[in-house]
Amino acid sequence: MSEVGSALRVARTAAGISLQGMAARTNYSKPYLGQLETGARVVRAEHVTAYESALHTSLDHLRVRLTAESVSELDDLPGQLRSLLLPPVAHARGDNATFxxxxxxxxxxxxxxxxxxxxxxGPAPHRAVVAWLTANLPRLxxxxxxxxxxxxxxxxxELADIAAAMSWDVEDITAARRYSVVAARxxxxxxxxxxxxxxxxxxxxxxxxxxxxxxxLEVAQLAQYLARRTATPLLRVALAELETYAQGILGERAAFQRAIVVAAECRREAAETAAGDTAADRSLTAATVGMILGPRRDWPGPGQQSRLLGNSYRHLIATRPDLARIAFEDSIPLPQDFVTPAMAGISSARLQLMLGEPEYAAEQVGFAVSRCGRPIGRTAARLSDFLHESAEFASVPAVGEVRSMIRELIAHR
Incomplete structure (x- = not known):
């Protein structure tokens, strides 16, 4: 029996509540709660919160144990990765830390x-988020x-995660990395x-x-290690796909092919799972949106991920087209508030270029352009990306026609 699970059982029985009664007071089933209390399942912070709500008492002392256990699990990781999650020494002292x-x-x-x-x-809410973090990080x-x-x-x-994403969005790589570390810690x-x-x-x-x-790749594998017993289906998909991308960029063909198979299995498991409204779901959605939209830049810029991925996937397409297509099946649906129809069309067109289907890519981007009018901002930047990425297919008539249309649009914006 785990120490934290045992403590939850003690707290429940002290309140005179049976497992069935606790199940009625929480969103968890009786067997699930029994597994938590006996150590068959790993106790997480949200489980402690559920017990607190049901018992109307504070169990903060159990969170201390949870943190200690999670830190001890990192002992067999390389020092550089382990230090990524170890909290810095608190700089603020006083009685006002509690929110x-x-x-x-x-x-x-x-x-x-x-x-x-x-x-x-439009203007991102970067200033407000950073101001909050600056004022409150010492307390945290x-x-x-x-x-x-x-x-x-x-x-x-979550606010540090947002700050990291917005810093990356304007290609302030140093700030993005700093906020990402803060968020993870x-x-x-x-x-x-x-x-x-x-x-x-x-x-x-x-x-x-x-x-x-x-x-x-190291950070993706660290995330897989940490969430190996608790990952949701959507998280497993995201982590498997990132490992696929990394292995492809590194040219590790065998590992790349294995990762694609794992990603496909994870997708099948997550097929009926929609993104929820937890902090983790919001973070995953924002990360996926960021991958699709790309940073707020005009080409050429320092972000050249599409070029790296394109070469890797085109090489794989030439040798194992069956695996290459598995890699792009059934992506997680994104909120339409984030991605406009034009942006979705451009993203799909860029994907078709990677799959070696230039005619279909030209059709997709042509449809996208017809829906966006005069492109501005990020939409114009992604059209510039398509122009760069489609150069090798310029001899295809449909692609050549679309490329001329994009040049004219961008020249007059």
Whole structure:
């Protein structure tokens, strides 16, 4: 029996509540709760929160144990990866570390507001998010050191994750990396392995896009290790696909093919699973949107991930087209509020180029252009990407026609 699971059982029985009664008070079944209490399942922070709500009592002392157990699990990892998640020494001292209910609610409202605006072509809410983090990180570090107030640590982790994504979006790579580390540490201190792994997923993509596939693969594997017992189906898909991308960029053909098969299996498992509204789901959705939209830049720019992936996948297409197509099956649906029909069409066209289907790519991008009018901002930048990526197919009549149309649109914007 695990120490934390046993403590949950003691708290439940002390309150005179049976397993069946606890199941009625939570969203978990009686067998599931029994497995938590006996150690057959790993206890996470959200389980402790559910017991607190059902028992109307604080179990903060169990979060300290959860944090200690999760840190001890890192002992067999390489030092550089282990240090990624170890919290820094708290710089602030005092009695004001605890977040009042009103402060917590305001921070959660900021998360919702920022998530809805971070990918638009208009001004991003970067300043508001960074201002909150600057003011509150010392308090969060103090809470992290004390191993308590997981709710505050989780909202801090999500805001740091948003700051990392927005920094990467304007290609401030140093800031993006810094905020990603902060986000992962806060989520880990909160005992939320799923959110931690989701944040590391976004960090992995940033490393791949920045031309650092070796580090990206290491971080993706760290995320897989952390969430090996707790990952949701959508998280498993994201991690498997990122490992596929990294292996492809590195030219590790055998590992690449194995990773594609694993990713396909994960997709089948997740086929009936839609993205939810947890912090981890929001982080995964934002990371996927970021991959599709790309940074706020005009070509040419430092982000050349599409070129690297394109070469890797085209090589695979020439040798194992069956596996290559598996790699692109049934992506997770994205909120239409984030991705416009024009952007979705351009993204699909770029994907068809990777699959070696230039005629279909030309049809897709032509349809997208007809729906966007005069392209501006990110849409114009992605059309420039298509222009660059389609150069090898310029002799195909349909592609040549579309390329001329894109040149004219971009020249007059």
């Amino acid at each position: 009042a209910a009103a402060e917590q609610a305001a921070a959660e409202h900021l998360v919702t507001w920022a998530r809805g605006r971070q990918w638009g072509d 570090q103090q809470l992290s050191a004390a191993g308590r107030h997981g709710r505050a640590l989780r909202v801090g982790a 806060l989520a880990h201190a909160a005992g939320d392995t799923v959110l931690t792994a989701a944040i590391l997923t976004a960090s992995t993509w940033q490393l791949l896009d920045n031309g650092r596939p070796v580090e990206g």
